[in-house]
Structures are given as structure tokens and as C-alpha cells.
Amino acid sequence: MAELSKVDQAQQVFDKMCAVLDAREWKYESFPEDLTIRFHSIGDDLPMEFIVIVDSERQLLRVMSPVPVDDNKNKRLDLAIATCVASYGLSDGSFDYDITTGHIFFRLTVCFRNSTIGDGLFTYLVGVSSAVVDKYNDKFFAISKGLLSVDDFIVSEQ
Amino acid sequence: MTEEKMQRAQRTFATLCQNLDEHDWHYEKDEENLEIECGARGEDLPMDIRIIVDADRQLIILLSVMPFVAPDTKRLDVAIATSIVNNKLVDGCFDYDVTSGHMIFRMTSSFIESEIDSEVFTYMLMISCHTIDEYNDKFFMLGKGMLSINQFLEEN
Numbered sequence: 540m541a542e543l544s545k546v547d548q549a550q551q552v553f554d555k556m557c558a559v560l561d562a563r564e565w566k567y568e569s570f571p572e573d574l575t576i577r578f579h580s581i582g583d584d585l586p587m588e589f590i591v592i593v594d595s596e597r598q599l600l601r602v603m604s605p606v607p608v609d610d611n612k613n614k615r616l617d618l619a620i621a622t623c624v625a626s627y628g629l630s631d632g633s634f635d636y637d638i639t640t641g642h643i644f645f646r647l648t649v650c651f652r653n654s655t656i657g658d659g660l661f662t663y664l665v666g667v668s669s670a671v672v673d674k675y676n677d678k679f680f681a682i683s684k685g686l687l688s689v690d691d692f693i694v695s696e697q
Numbered sequence: 698m699t700e701e702k703m704q705r706a707q708r709t710f711a712t713l714c715q716n717l718d719e720h721d722w723h724y725e726k727d728e729e730n731l732e733i734e735c736g737a738r739g740e741d742l743p744m745d746i747r748i749i750v751d752a753d754r755q756l757i758i759l760l761s762v763m764p765f766v767a768p769d770t771k772r773l774d775v776a777i778a779t780s781i782v783n784n785k786l787v788d789g790c791f792d793y794d795v796t797s798g799h800m801i802f803r804m805t806s807s808f809i810e811s812e813i814d815s816e817v818f819t820y821m822l823m824i825s826c827h828t829i830d831e832y833n834d835k836f837f838m839l840g841k842g843m844l845s846i847n848q849f850l851e852e853n
Contacts, residue, residue, distance in 0.1 A: 631805040633790035657810025
């Protein structure tokens, strides 16, 4: 693997990811020029969107998922706490909260420098990201709407 | 757990130890549990780093416990600061327990069905040390009341 350029290795990872998703008959949009794919999924409640980026320069595979919440400025401090509480219980990935815009993203990253990535890793990335976002997106949405207090959320996580 | 998963975890652990040896890192090794502990000195606060190769979940988990606990009166400020910092990171995150005030930096990488190169450990250690060193003193000062959340916002 060491003889491959960063660009070649990133392309190889991107091609493999698409092949794995194709084999599992996942529907996704592909943006090969950006080494990016996007797909949607229906969870138990809210729809979920996932963007997977193969970052050639940094040799990273990044999964990002925007979490839809109500743009309620009065709930931004509550959501800052709630995203901390949710992330604290995770073994991989985290919820990033932009307190200035109110946007929440789930983020999961894998470095593939000189490494050989197996099919199972792509399945893991999609599976874990989907499960985590599905578990918390309705709770964040409810907090943003004032339907769930942050204190009740903290108690539910303990 | 299958034999294949255990063997892959042991190979990953051996690659980690080889990487640390090559870079002359001093570390303590627990071969039975596939864990190492090491320390690093940043510009200010010391950093304790623990790396676990989780054979069952096929994960490399790097953890660094921050050497302070935020008092009750500062927990909202530290939660806001944690959000601001995590939102800027590409990999890894600061996990903040709002009920106890403890904070841990965490970076995880999966090696399911994969062969991880030594370079991945160089990356994990380099990025983790850099990120922790950049922010640990700011979290510390915020928790101690030496830096206000507004000052933190201005700086970040």
C-alpha cells in the first residue's frame, strides 16, 4: 500500500465503499469528483441524511449526518448540554453542536493511512451512524420544540 | 468472540507497540487486555493517554482524562465550551459528563476486517496530543473561573 499516492488510495477507498453499498443494494447519490456519497434513511421516527466523504488530503473517511432541530434560540443552551450528554455515552462518533447557528451534526471519522480497509468497516460506519442518529434525533428535536426538558433527557440517559 | 477477531486485535496491538517503540515513547503495556498507557507533556498541563484495542468490538479507543473537574457553578459554561470546541474538530471529541464535571478526550478508530498501518497510530497520537494541548488549559481556566465563557467565545 505504501507505494500508492494519497489520491490513489482515497480513490480505492471510495470505489470499495461504493461496491460494498451496491452489493447491499443501498440507494445513494454518488459525487465521484468529490469522493462523496449521500444517502437517506428512515429511522423509527425522523428521516436521516448521511454524507460520507473520502478526504484524500488527510486520508480520512468521514461520515456526517445533519440532525434536524427547530431553530429555537431559547433552547440553544439546553441543546449544548444535551449533545454533551449524548456524546458522553458513545464509544465512537460524536454530536457536534454549533451554538451560533443551532445546527447539529453527527460525525464519525476513520483514518485509512497506508491501511487496507475491509468491507465490514463500511457496513460498521453506516450501521453505527444510523443507530446512533436514530436513537437521539427525536430527543434533540423534542428538546428544541420544548416537548422534552433537558433535565428529563439527562435522567433518561443515566 | 471468534479467533479471527482476537488475532486481528493482537496484530493491531503489536502494530501500536511497534509504533511507540519506533518513536521512543515510554509506555506501560498490558498485553492481556491489549492496553497501553503513556504520558505526554504539552505546553502547560500534562497529558495521560490510554489506548485500548477492543477485540470484541474491533475498535482502537484512545482516551485522555483531563486533570480537572468543573465545579457545579461552571458546568453550563463548560458544556457550551465543549460544544464550541467539538464543532471545530475533524476527528476526536471532548466528552463532558455534565453530572460529575469530568472531561475525557476520545478518539476511536474501527479496524473491522481491516489491516491498520502504523501510520494510523502516528496520526491518532499526533492529532490527539495537539488537540488536547490546545484546549486543556482553556477548559481548566474556564472551570476555575480564570476565564469567562465570553472570553472563551472570543478566543474560539
